[in-house]
Amino acid sequence: MTAETRYAASPAEVLRWNTEQTRKELLIEKLFVQDEIKLVYSHYDRFVTGGIFPVSKPLQLMAPDQFKAQYFLERRELGIINVGGAGTVKVDGESFEVAFKEALYVGKGKKEVIFSSKDAAAPAKFYLNSTPAHHEFPSRLVTRQDAEVVTLGTPETSNHRTINKLIVASVLPTCQLQMGMTELKTGSVWNTMPAHTHDRRMEVYFYFEVPQGQSVCHFWGQPQETRHIWMQNEQAVISPPWSIHSGAGTSNYTFIWGMAGENLDYGDMDVCATPDLR
Numbered sequence: 279m280t281a282e283t284r285y286a287a288s289p290a291e292v293l294r295w296n297t298e299q300t301r302k303e304l305l306i307e308k309l310f311v312q313d314e315i316k317l318v319y320s321h322y323d324r325f326v327t328g329g330i331f332p333v334s335k336p337l338q339l340m341a342p343d344q345f346k347a348q349y350f351l352e353r354r355e356l357g358i359i360n361v362g363g364a365g366t367v368k369v370d371g372e373s374f375e376v377a378f379k380e381a382l383y384v385g386k387g388k389k390e391v392i393f394s395s396k397d398a399a400a401p402a403k404f405y406l407n408s409t410p411a412h413h414e415f416p417s418r419l420v421t422r423q424d425a426e427v428v429t430l431g432t433p434e435t436s437n438h439r440t441i442n443k444l445i446v447a448s449v450l451p452t453c454q455l456q457m458g459m460t461e462l463k464t465g466s467v468w469n470t471m472p473a474h475t476h477d478r479r480m481e482v483y484f485y486f487e488v489p490q491g492q493s494v495c496h497f498w499g500q501p502q503e504t505r506h507i508w509m510q511n512e513q514a515v516i517s518p519p520w521s522i523h524s525g526a527g528t529s530n531y532t533f534i535w536g537m538a539g540e541n542l543d544y545g546d547m548d549v550c551a552t553p554d555l556r
């Protein structure tokens with residue numbers, strides 16, 4: 279297991295960043311390494327992003343040194359979305375079967391979390407987000423039928439997409455974690471457009487189902503001072519709480535968003551008028 283630390287930065291500080299430093303600070307280039315657990319610990323809301331890719335053996339989630347904890351969920355909660363083949367997550371002896379694009383919430387206090395694939399030829403890929411927690415809520419599988427689903431945008435504005443809210447207050451209780459998955463329709467490329475900020479919550483985006491040879495240009499920064507990061511399939515990006523977080527692909531794609539911070543109100547966004555973006 280590896281666990282890298284990323285620091286928080288102010289809007290004034292990032293004005294000096296060039297492309298290389300921007301990528302080093304915010305982009306998570308490789309999350310899935312065969313038979314390994316990769317974690318990134320961000321100082322924004324102590325949010326952890328990870329990839330767990332069990333192929334030939336089960337993998338147990340341990341507390342990284344950054345936590346100074348006996349076990350991963352001692353003071354945390356966890357959300358997982360499977361972006362690979364069928365997999366199993368064993369939580370203190372209870373097995374949850376997690377299929378492609380299904381989510382699992384695991385509450386604070388669970389001591390042993392073990393990930394495995396059903397078939398090494400079609401291995402599971404568990405994308406993970408974790409945040410500090412102060413209350414134990416029950417662990418629960420969230421299937422696509424359980425999700426709150428909203429369709430936004432139009433083909434004319436190239437932002438026609440379905441937002442699947444998986445780990446959100448309207449589906450199940452959490453302390454501060456929210457997660458979901460947005461699927462763009464064929465021909466649409468813009469996500470989260472019109473753009474917004476929510477200074478109360480940071481957000482991490484994980485882009486996948488980006489077709490071979492295509493890329494997504496992720497936009498971030500203050501609305502009047504935007505920047506971009508070119509991203510490839512199965513890469514994640516940290517979005518500071520003061521930043522917009524939108525993207526345009528060279529094709530349609532899917533992404534997972536995860537948030538943490540002050541509140542659990544998904545709709546609590548400060549929308550930016552598109553002509554005002556700079």
Ligand SMILES: O=C(O)C(=O)C[C@H](O)C(=O)CO
Pocket residue numbers: 430439441458459460469470471476481523535544547
């Ligand atoms: O495409 C979208 O719009 C989203 O998926 C928005 C994210 O869920 C988000 O930014 C929530 O704050």
Ligand SMILES: [Zn+2]
Pocket residue numbers: 474475476481523
């Ligand atoms: Zn957002």
